Amino acid sequence: xxxxxxxxxxxxxxxxxxxxxxxxxxxxxxxxxxxxxxxxxxxxxxxxxxxxxxxxxxxxxxxxxxxxxxxxxxxxxxxxxxxxxxxxxxxxxxxxxxxx
Numbered sequence: 001x002x003x004x005x006x007x008x009x010x011x012x013x014x015x016x017x018x019x020x021x022x023x024x025x026x027x028x029x030x031x032x033x034x035x036x037x038x039x040x041x042x043x044x045x046x047x048x049x050x051x052x053x054x055x056x057x058x059x060x061x062x063x064x065x066x067x068x069x070x071x072x073x074x075x076x077x078x079x080x081x082x083x084x085x086x087x088x089x090x091x092x093x094x095x096x097x098x099x100x
Contacts, residue, residue: 034041 032042034044038044
């Protein structure tokens with residue numbers, strides 16, 4: 001086999017490999033871009049997942065904040081609603097004496 005034939009065979013093999021690479025690249029591009037329907041593309045779908053995660057995280061923080069606020073409000077209400085100390089006997093007697 002001559003050098004030109006060997007080079008020709010290697011060139012044909014490289015061209016075949018290049019064709020396979022181009023076909024694979026086209027498939028990957030269709031997967032990423034959605035093949036004419038951008039909403040079905042992986043890039044858009046991943047962006048939607050990220051947006052959903054942001055909303056979920058925000059909702060979780062709002063829920064935690066509301067729960068902590070409710071607990072603090074309940075604690076304050078419990079302290080405020082607690083009856084004061086019972087009046088002493090001397091205060092009761094003084095109160096009764098002034099009312100007569």
